[in-house]
Amino acid sequence: MFTGSKTYPLPQGGRLEVHRNYLGTKATKTLFDHLMDVVPWAQSDLKMAGRIVKTPRLQCWMGDEGVSPEVYSKTRMGWTGPIEDLRQKLSAFCPEGRPINYVLLNLYEDGKHSISYHADNEVVEDDDLILSVSLGHTRRFLVRPRDKEHQKVEKTLGIDLSDGDLVIMDGHMQRSYLHSVPKTAREVGPRINLTFRRA
Numbered sequence: 001m002f003t004g005s006k007t008y009p010l011p012q013g014g015r016l017e018v019h020r021n022y023l024g025t026k027a028t029k030t031l032f033d034h035l036m037d038v039v040p041w042a043q044s045d046l047k048m049a050g051r052i053v054k055t056p057r058l059q060c061w062m063g064d065e066g067v068s069p070e071v072y073s074k075t076r077m078g079w080t081g082p083i084e085d086l087r088q089k090l091s092a093f094c095p096e097g098r099p100i101n102y103v104l105l106n107l108y109e110d111g112k113h114s115i116s117y118h119a120d121n122e123v124v125e126d127d128d129l130i131l132s133v134s135l136g137h138t139r140r141f142l143v144r145p146r147d148k149e150h151q152k153v154e155k156t157l158g159i160d161l162s163d164g165d166l167v168i169m170d171g172h173m174q175r176s177y178l179h180s181v182p183k184t185a186r187e188v189g190p191r192i193n194l195t196f197r198r199a
Contacts, residue, residue, distance in 0.1 A: 011154055012145065014173025015129075018159060022166035023086075023133065032135040032163075034082050035192055041107050042075045056183075057113040063102030067199045083194070090131045090196050093168060098128060100196045108139060108191045111184040119146065119178050120197070123171040128198055130174070132167040136191040141167070143179045 005019040023031070041058035060075045062083060079087070087100050094100060106115065120130050143157040161167065169179075181193075 008143075008157060008159075010173060010177065012150065012176040014176055015127075015168060015170035016143065016157075016173055016177075017168040018161070019166040019168070021162075021164045023164040025164065028135050028164040031082055031086070032192060034080070035105065035135070036190075038077075038080060039105060039107075040075055040077060044074065055115075057115060058107040058109065060105045061102060062105070063199070067102045086133070086194070087196060090133075090166075093131060094129055094198075095125075095127050098125070098198055100131070101198055103194050103196045106193045106195075108181065108193070110190070111186055111188045114183040115181045117142075117144065117178040117180040119174040120169070120195070121174060122197070122199065123174050124198075126170060126172040126175075128171045130167075130169045131196040132169070133194045133196070134161040134163065134165045134167075134191060135194070136163055137189040138162040139181050139188065139191050140184065141179065141181055143177050146176060146178055 005017055008016040008018070010016055039060045041060055043054040043057075044059045045052050046055050047053075060077060062077055062079050083103060087103065091099055108114070123130060138160050141159045141161045143159070145151050145154050159167075
């Protein structure tokens with residue numbers, strides 16, 4: 001059951017909202033099991049400091065015909081019924097005329113899996129949205145300013161994201177802030193993150 005939402009103020013502007021338990025416990029377990037069963041999870045290649053390394057997490061993506069964001073993952077599959085249903089549900093948040101047309105799926109198998117600070121730079125308009133759904137174990141989500149001068153005066157924002165939580169971020173936020181899911185020494189089980197987007 002949906003248990004409320006919180007909007008986090010960002011001094012440089014942008015939208016950051018967390019909707020707690022947006023999907024409900026029963027729905028999240030069904031969706032988690034479905035994705036673990038059908039998705040061809042694989043590491044992706046990532047270029048860092050002039051060399052190719054493997055992502056410290058597993059990935060896949062689904063998208064409409066003609067959408068090709070292979071910059072994230074070369075592993076692609078068609079929309080499944082449950083993910084299509086979730087896409088339609090989340091579309092209610094989107095600006096008119098700019099619907100979701102793909103989703104990136106990330107699997108963090110344990111605390112060693114992570115994603116470093118980054119911004120989702122493919123978001124074009126300030127009010128285009130990233131709709132991020134968490135399934136499985138709780139992980140820490142960090143947000144900090146892009147600019148090093150702002151990093152000196154703005155504290156890093158830390159949010160624990162749990163099973164069924166929905167995070168909404170807009171394009172304005174992507175241009176001013178970076179976000180990450182860091183490694184943790186705590187024993188944690190698998191977490192799946194779905195980020196619904198528009199290419």
